[in-house]
Amino acid sequence: MPNGPTRYDTVLLGSPVWNVLRPPMIMSTFTEALDFRGKTVIPITTRAMSGLGTAERDYTASCPGATLAEGLAVRGEEVSKAEAEVQTWLKRIGLPPR
Template sequence: MLVGSSLWNVQPPMIMATFVEAVNLTGIPIHPFVTYAVSGLGSTADFYRDLNTGADLRDGLAIRGEEVRDAGADVDQWLLAAGLVERQTSRPILN
C-alpha cells in the first residue's frame, strides 16, 4: 500500500494517523512517500511505526515540494526498488 502526504512539522499530518488506525494493516507492506520543504523524510518512519498498526513498514520516498515536477526518475527508481513495478514493462505489479 502506498501512503502519501506532505510533512507538517517534520512528520505526516495527524489525519494520516486517523486513516491508518481506521483500517486493518496487519502484515500489509506500506510504502510511505512525502513531499517536504526542509526535512526529507523527517520522522515519517517513526510516526507510522509508533502507531502499532501491525503494518510492514518499508523504505519511504521524500521529494522536495519545489522539485516534484522533475522527480519522475526518482519515483521510478523507488518504485522499482520497492518491487512495485517491473523494469521491462514499467507497469504496476498486481498481486
Template sequence: MLAGMVSALIPCQVHRIEAAEAYPGSYDVTVARNVREQREDARPAIRNPLPAIDEFDTVILASGIWNVRAPMIMTTFAESYDFTGKTVFPVTTHAMSGLGTTARDYGESCPGATVAEGLAVKGEEVREAGADIRSWLRSAGLLPAG
C-alpha cells in the first residue's frame, strides 16, 4: 500500500519483490520463518527478479520491518544488482522499529550506492500517511515543492 501511495505521487516503475517460496498467510508461521532466515543469514530466492536496474539512478526499496530489519529477501534483491552510483531510499512500514537497520543493511548490500534518508510509517497509519509521504518525497528531492 505504501509503495502504491508513493508511485501515485511520483513517476516511477514499481516492481513487487516476491519470494520463490511464498511466505505463508499465517502471521505466526511467517514470523517463525523470518526469525529462521535472519538467524541463518539466508538469501531467499526471488520468484520474479528484474533483468537489470541499470536504467535507474534512484531506487526506493520498500518493505515491512520484521524483527528490526527488512525481510532477508530484500538483501537477496540488493545483493543481486550493481548499485554503484545510485541513490537508495529505504522505505518501511513497521509496528515500532521505524527504519530498523535498513540504512546499515543496504549500505552493506549495495556497495557504491548512497543510502539516503528513508521514510518509516507505522503499518496501522499508512492510510493516513499521505501528508508525511509528500513531505518526505519533497525533502528527498523526489517531488517538486508546491
C-alpha cells in the first residue's frame, strides 16, 4: 500500500488502548506512512478503563485530510459478549451489520 488505502473509502483502525490512554505507537507509525486524504477513518479499540483514549486525537493528527467517524471502544474482558453493542454501533454509523 505505498499510496495508502486507495481501494477503500472507509478504513477501520483496530487496536488495544495501552497505558490507559493510547493505541500502540505502531498504529501512528502505520497511519503516518499512508495517505488517508478523502477517506473516513474509524477507530476501534479494546480497553480496560479509558474508552478510545487518545485514538481520535492521534488519528486526526496522523491522518491529515481524513474524516474521523465515531469510533467504538469495547472492554477487553467483554469482547466475546459485545456483538449486540457492535451491531448497534454499526447501524448508528451507517455501516452494514454483518
